[in-house]
Amino acid sequence: MTDVVVIGVGQTAYGMVPHRTLKDLFADAAVDACAGVDKGFDPRLVEEAYIGTLSTGGSQLGNFAPLMLEAAGMIGASAVHVENACASGGFAFRNAVLAVASGRVRVAVAAGIEKMSDLPRERNRLWLGVSGDVEWERLAGTNFPGIYGMIARRHMHEHGTTKAQITGVAVKNRFNAIANPKAQFRKALELEDALKAPILADPFTLSDACGITDGAAMAIVCRADMAHSFTDRPVKVAGSGAGTDYVAVHDRDSATRLDAARRAARDAYAMAGIGPDGIDFAEVHDCFTIGEILAYGDLGFCEPHEAGRLIEDGTTRRDGKRPVNNSGGLIGKGHPIGATGIGQIYEIVHQLRGTAEGPGRQLANPRRGLAHNVGGSGGSVAVHILEACA
């Protein structure tokens, strides 16, 4: 297997930008990614591209990939549109890595994009349900706030997790977002206010959920043995794992763990030759606060019943022993669905290169970061481990 490295990453500022087109956003991410390749990068070098999106902006329903490549100056390359709900970006990244690992492709890109502001409010509400099991969950009247709310209640019941611990995830991540110039929600959230916010779905208030976001991100990967013609700071893809599970939560063995995430983590750790202890920091999928609590257990950072404590004792704060969602996560940085998994890679690469923007955001010499990207309520999950090259 050919070793694979990331040589450049790009991302738009996340937020609501109804005046900018899908192509604008994609081009911005591509220009940023190419500019991030220190020694220069010609977009025509790209041989294979994977582009993650769920809604395709609501208009270009077919052949989405070549249309985006046009905007990036990469037309001609083999390209495919990848859809795995909110994990579209993570799976796009996995496939770019596999393509280069095959030895058939020298340079590939993984990108993600979502322009939710182009969709009417009704359709944006629908996204909350279309990635669960439509027949058994959505048509029964529930949607993601309800599904994740039930998971949260069950976690409280089985593991003694408290509402304050769960909502503490949002407080931490919103704090982290303040310093991130590319984050959407850069305003502090107090725990007291969060608990008093309007109810979304028991036990969640509005503060427990991510928002509606436009954004795009891109990562350029290549064979490790070509990296130094592009950059002196390549970042190694040390591990890649992915898995699926029953889409409807009631079909699974447990509601308080995501087996797809456990499979993905197991494979990523095995490939990297490390365990959870080898991870210095992580970007995880906190579409709802409980998502980050689940991630702590599924990634082996602790046992499920200890997950709430990691929030309480500050272990996963920026200044803690193992920072999680230093970028602000989905709740603070924003969650432009298809872009999210690539935005995680963007954050990790910058941290490993020592180039994270924003006051006090750069971690002290981290060696390995992990990205955890969940589709729906865990129907599909991708996990990647990136490593600073010595």
Add this chain to the structure above:
Amino acid sequence: MTDVVVIGVGQTAYGMVPHRTLKDLFADAAVDACAGVDKGFDPRLVEEAYIGTLSTGGSQLGNFAPLMLEAAGMIGASAVHVENACASGGFAFRNAVLAVASGRVRVAVAAGIEKMSDLPRERNRLWLGVSGDVEWERLAGTNFPGIYGMIARRHMHEHGTTKAQITGVAVKNRFNAIANPKAQFRKALELEDALKAPILADPFTLSDACGITDGAAMAIVCRADMAHSFTDRPVKVAGSGAGTDYVAVHDRDSATRLDAARRAARDAYAMAGIGPDGIDFAEVHDCFTIGEILAYGDLGFCEPHEAGRLIEDGTTRRDGKRPVNNSGGLIGKGHPIGATGIGQIYEIVHQLRGTAEGPGRQLANPRRGLAHNVGGSGGSVAVHILEACA
């Protein structure tokens, strides 16, 4: 690079089956594919899956891949939904091949599915346009019959191709479909009747177009060095190529060739170490009759001005020197969008194994077959070359 072989293929009979669900169709294709593995195959061996579809049956808009894996007994595997318009299947196959070639994955499946009968007539008409350039083609009032019609007129102008030659593609392919038990349109079409049929879009009559079809198909691939534990008749993936082009035809250098197909063919031939002369038979993308005429030129079977003659002199008939669309092609066999590219692989694998069903359909000891799968009007194209193992 690890060599990759096909060990089993499955396909539903193509047609309109409104009483069967998406999951039914997918399961049928999976059962057929597993049964096609001579020494038996446990679906839980699948490690990576690529599932091509455009419309997702109109309901499960997100996380489509795990839902289909559930129906196939393959849940747990890493899986991704791939969308490249009518080339979704071909790109799913390419990615399964790259995944196994990477050495990270031992067994992968590529599948495709479309249930067009679940969509209202209006949406089925829309598919005719959503995979072209929505802003510059569909919103200007044209759709695929119109776009391909203009391409046909231009081919007649530039290369002297005649309407009878173009429509001769439909006559040939409908004849071929009669003997194929899994084809949708098993009734002969006379050239005279075809030319007198109602006008669809000049110069096309209804006979020049494919229909509306439900169907699913699956191919199981694995590392070549594992093949003999599954079958004594593996089929080698000798070549894989893919490319993209501007989605709107007016942005391209020429309207009478598909540069994405030429790139894809160039890479597939290079990987296989052969030229067009090494191809014994082909399944090509005749969504409209002119599509097959374009393919002859783009695949190097002849110069573009000679393409019409290949129909006239019978070169590409079942009993000709190089049969094309012996299955019936999209026009005769049917075109369930996402499934089509995998259905081509299904036909080629059976021909190379000597197991093509239907009276007189089996070709005499073919060695290599080529699959040519076009997304939209050529925005994305995948080409594969399969080879009988000696």
